[in-house]
Amino acid sequence: MLPKAQRVAFIDTRLQALYPDPPIPLDHRDPYTLLIAVLLSAQCTDERVNQITPALFAAADNPVDMLALGTEAIRGIIRPCGLSPQKARAITGLSQILLDEHDGEVPADIEALERLPGVGHKTASVVMAQSFGVPAFPVDTHIHRLAQRWGLSSGKSVAQTERDLKRLFPRARWNSLHLQFIFYGREFCTARGCDGRVCDICRTCYPARRHPKKTRKA
Template structure:
């Protein structure tokens, strides 16, 4: 029987076939390969010269941008270059130096505590084991994985805000708890990929796959993304949403790696456009 003239017969759309575990893993690994080609220069976006500086910078990065931390740490490390120096700091003077990063009283307490622990319990050296790092004041599993992966070469997944929302957006996991996210993503990728995967995903989240308005039309992994269309799909409009080096703006590091294709960030006090 044909539909009456002027009317369209409605057909129930076929339900999308659920993605198998194997298909998801293959898609996830393809995304990682695409991100590796897009960001061959991916790196930790905190300036540091040794494990102690990375540990301190990572603690300071809570609730602020890596850019603001990088603009703050030159004066901080000039004043307190070692754990012994920082352990002996006058709290009010330490607070004033890290004030630009926000929550400076709480962070100063953590920095004093971890510096004293390094001095008293670890011979003034940052330990290279997860179980030792997480015992330090102000140091959780995320901070420990950042330090282990980038200062000691120990593979680890760093589940920050960007990483968590992207892996859920890509349907790699439905977990919200960072430790559960870490465990599920670790099961998808070989251990050798964990640290660089973390950098690539965070780079992509900061530059293209934004929380509120992803630049879908400028995204290199759009064909692999189940959330394609949540953001701007017009290529020209999407290009205007790109950030940092993808949008022609400075990066977050004042001293970026030699292969970084963008501009260094400006020092504290110089005019710079804010990035999320």
């Protein structure tokens, strides 16, 4: 096993080499459409969300039009994303709050974002990072799993994983690393494709590992 400092340095360098300019996976036009896309991605793949949002945003891509569209019409469009009743209510609820309290704009404030219906810490962090460039390290299932496989966090909770990663990596790298972790997890270190002994990073960080790495769920 490499010492942690060497693991961190290797992971940082390797991910930067593989994904020097990682794109934002969810298609969007502005902070509002990103907020809606991230909300829809809960328990749904980014690919499926990107198939659904063109029709949704053609009908409504701002809070005024979204409220005019109505919860039932929204639900009909987003049904393939799953959890459509809850997500549709959240979309109309947050749209109303944006109009009432923020002049129809998405606030560049994580606490204000977290108060919106259907918006948790991870969603708020994604919007802060990708729309406003504020350093954040949102942790999804890919990142949570990789942090454990690579010995960067104990994985007791998503919140703990986020704190550990922020402590290990420079603040200036958080936004890019968040995306780089996701892309690497999808391409090389998937839940079924690597058990902690298969991919390049796992093998390099733990060359003597002989048994699958058990990970805690988020």
